[in-house]
Amino acid sequence: MARSYLGNHPNPAERWEQFVFNPPPLIAFDTETISLRDRTLLGVGASIGTESFYVTTDDEWFHYFLRLLQDQSIDKIYHNCMFDLRVLRKYKVDYINIEDTAVMCHILGIPAVLEEAALLHTDTVVESAKSFLARLGCKDMSQAPVEEVAHKCQIDAEATWKLYQALKYKVPQGYYQVERQIIPMLETISQKGIKIDQQRHKELSEWYTREYSYYKSLADGMGFNPGSTQQVGYILARRKNFLPLTRSRKSISTDKSVLKKLQDPVAQLVLLYRQTQTIRSNFLIPLNGLSRAYTTLHMDAITGRISSTDAGDSEPDRNLQNIPRKADMPGAPPVRSMFVPDGKYLTKMDANQIELRVLAHLSNDSHMKSVYLDPDGDIHSETSRGLGIPRDAAKTFNFAMIYGAEVYTLSDRTGIADLKQVAAYRRLWMETYPEAARWMIIQQEEGLRNGYVETLMGRKMMLPVELGEKHCRNCAVNWPVQGTAAEIFKLVMLECRSMIDAIRLQIHDELLDEGDQELPSGLADVSSVHVPMQVDYKVERWY
DNA sequence: AATCATTGCCC
DNA sequence: GTACGGGCAATGATTC
DSSP, X not given: OOEEEESSOSOHHHHHHHHHHSOOSEEEEEEEESOSSSOOEEEEEEEOSSXXXXXXXXXXXXXXXHHHHHOTTSEEEESSHHHHHHHTGGGTOOOSSEEEHHHHHHHHTSOOSHHHHHHHHSSOOOOXXXXXXXXXXXXXXXXXXXXXXXXXXXXXXXXXXXHHHHHTTTSOHHHHHHHHHHHHHXXXXXXXXXXXXXXXXXXXXXXXXHHHHHHHHHHHHHTOOTTOHHHHHHHHXXXXXXXXXXXXXXXXXXXXXXXXXXXOHHHHHHHHHHHHHHHIIIIIGGGTTOSEEOXXXXXXXXXXOOEEEOOSSSSOOOOOSXXXXXXXXXXXXXXXXXXXXXXXXXXXXXXXXXXXXXXXXXXXXXXXXXXXXXXXXXXXXXXXXHHTSOXXXXXXXXXXXXXXXXXXHHHHHHTOOOHHHHHHHHHHHHHHSHHHHHHHHHHHHHHHHHSEEEOTTOOEEEOOGGGOHHHHHHHHHHHHHHHHHHHHHHHHHHHTGGGGGGEEEEOSSEEEEESSOXXXXXXXXXXXXXXXXEEEEEESSOO
């Protein structure tokens, strides 16, 4: 049991009373847990910059702190709130009126680690948890002396408060408000989860396990572990297959694109083994016996996309943004088919060709824009006609271009082997969409000169110079496109706030909703980029 | 036990 | 001679 005060007031006991019974309207909070894995809450710190408080969970004053955390009228600052909100979930704290300094850092393109951000933008020196534990010779926070933990927590909360003050006038307000309002939506979706059809899960498990066991037994019989890239490389090489080296040149490359090209049945066996193993270990075993699947959504990607992850604590939780979209083994049941509505139906919506629409807008390419003027406009078909290649190849081409792909990659992805021919197509693409091509070049040059690029709403993204010029050039083109698409989709999500309890999944440009949803009108024009929504109603399973 | 390297799923 | 952008996670190999 402990309570601590850090500040200049002569009477801490009195200050404590004032603070909890007559709280200020803006408070920074920080939670301390045993470790990242064991998120048992030890205590909570609060700060208003000049003064900081800390209370352990077993202290009688803890519930007064909870009241502050639950109070919607108090504006609560966290640094990376998704962590704290998850820790505090069982206490039903408020997650509407939240500020997040880590989110601010990401918008501004500055380091978002508290130690670094506090050092650069406030006069507070913050110690990382790792060095704190090393200094005290403890293996986790529960071993550390409570005064030390209290002090660290108070300093962290203080740094958060000061960081907020330092950044609030620097951050583009409109953008920050969008991000800020997205936070409660992410928390709601994370808490709600999506229903799993256990019967279907069982069928999938049986199917994939049967296949998996078969391929494994064949490999066992041949005396190698198909899960070991080293052994696969060795055995295939011994069977006189030619295999390239991996990028690091440390081992033999045996990835899918390499194995696919081989005639050797052993290569095909490895592919089948991997497919079944991947699905089992990523999507079936972790969801075994669960009636719902949960994830934790975050907003810490460079471009502003939302990411989905396993929070890493004891709760069953996983990435729900990488579920296989279709089964590519003959006769295999699709993984998505086990995700079902709570009621009868799901509603699926996705932002139609959002990234290419964004490219058209950012580059002001007249040809691209004219395609999208038509409500049924399809840029891939247009490219297909323009270059005289199949639509599939054109689609690959269009996407690869916004990733900065060069001739060799384009050839690999489109399956057009003739490099001279692909180079000609590439030039033709740039002639077909001349302003887009020019925009890409300007992005690269300006990005390299400035060291950063920006999205439409003003998110600043520092280019990773340490990864080399070529990589930076690609990022300079792709990041504004991806980032702008992400912020437009956030605006779409905000428009859908009224149906927040129905939203089950967000997969970048797609929402999966519970029930027969009547979508808000005007979704296509929440930003200056016109992006029509494509909606599927009355969906009984995700697949 | 922790970290690196490889692989593979999503948009 | 040649990197296609952003994510997360599992597994085996290597290092400590």
